[in-house]
Amino acid sequence: MSDDFKADRLRNEKSDPVEAASPRFVFVPVILISMFIGFGATYLAFTTKTTGVETGDGRGTTPARTAPLSSGAYAKGKQVFTTVCQACHQASGLGIPGAFPPLAGSEWVLGPPRRLAAIILHGAAGEIVVKGQTFRGAMPAQKGTLTDEQIADVATYVRGSWGNSADAVETSLVTEVREKTKTRATPWNGGEELGKTSFE
Ligand code: HEC
Numbered sequence: 001m002s003d004d005f006k007a008d009r010l011r012n013e014k015s016d017p018v019e020a021a022s023p024r025f026v027f028v029p030v031i032l033i034s035m036f037i038g039f040g041a042t043y044l045a046f047t048t049k050t051t052g053v054e055t056g057d058g059r060g061t062t063p064a065r066t067a068p069l070s071s072g073a074y075a076k077g078k079q080v081f082t083t084v085c086q087a088c089h090q091a092s093g094l095g096i097p098g099a100f101p102p103l104a105g106s107e108w109v110l111g112p113p114r115r116l117a118a119i120i121l122h123g124a125a126g127e128i129v130v131k132g133q134t135f136r137g138a139m140p141a142q143k144g145t146l147t148d149e150q151i152a153d154v155a156t157y158v159r160g161s162w163g164n165s166a167d168a169v170e171t172s173l174v175t176e177v178r179e180k181t182k183t184r185a186t187p188w189n190g191g192e193e194l195g196k197t198s199f200e
Pocket of ligand 1: 084103106107127139155
């Protein structure tokens with residue numbers, strides 16, 4: 001190998017490449033990582049609907065089909081009826097002739113809901129005509145044992161059973177009647193007093 005050739009090589013050849021030697025690209029990983037994190041954060045910010053900590057993947061849940069309000073009240077009212085009223089008025093709602101008046105088809109059940117609430121709250125004792133039949137019995141007051149909601153529920157139940165189809169009774173209505181008649185300490189004196197009292 002001639003000296004000329006060697007000198008030529010030394011002059012023109014570049015040095016061997018060395019890995020990671022250039023400070024020019026030191027920011028590349030930093031920039032790439034920031035881009036990934038930035039993309040991730042932006043993506044989450046736009047697609048996640050809540051920031052709360054919840055189980056699941058953040059998609060909305062399908063709400064359970066809710067039954068209409070009145071049907072819940074009706075079912076709860078049936079329970080109240082079974083435990084409190086059924087012994088006297090019977091599961092059939094027909095009562096017992098000569099002793100307990102019927103609720104099925106009764107003008108007191110299908111009539112003004114406030115009056116019905118008043119009967120359940122304070123009970124009744126005296127003469128009462130139901131579907132043309134006269135009863136002389138005593139129904140105990142429920143104001144001490146049932147809440148306004150339970151009274152509304154059971155009223156809703158009796159107004160919608162055994163062929164009865166009157167509107168449901170709201171709890172607030174029972175609350176109003178309870179408030180309006182709060183000084184009362186005795187049961188209604190049969191149909192006569194119920195007939196002439198205004199519950200509005
Ligand atoms: C201990 C037996 C007894 C229980 C318990 C009872 N009742 Fe009565 N209920 C009677 C009697 C007796 C009468 C008639 C009262 C009268 O002669 O003045 C009556 C009258 C009624 C009336 C008016 C008349 C009619 O037939 O429509 C309604 C409405 C009524 N009850 C609903 C209820 C409801 C609702 C319950 C349960 C929360 C209930 N009763 C619990 C015995 C009872």
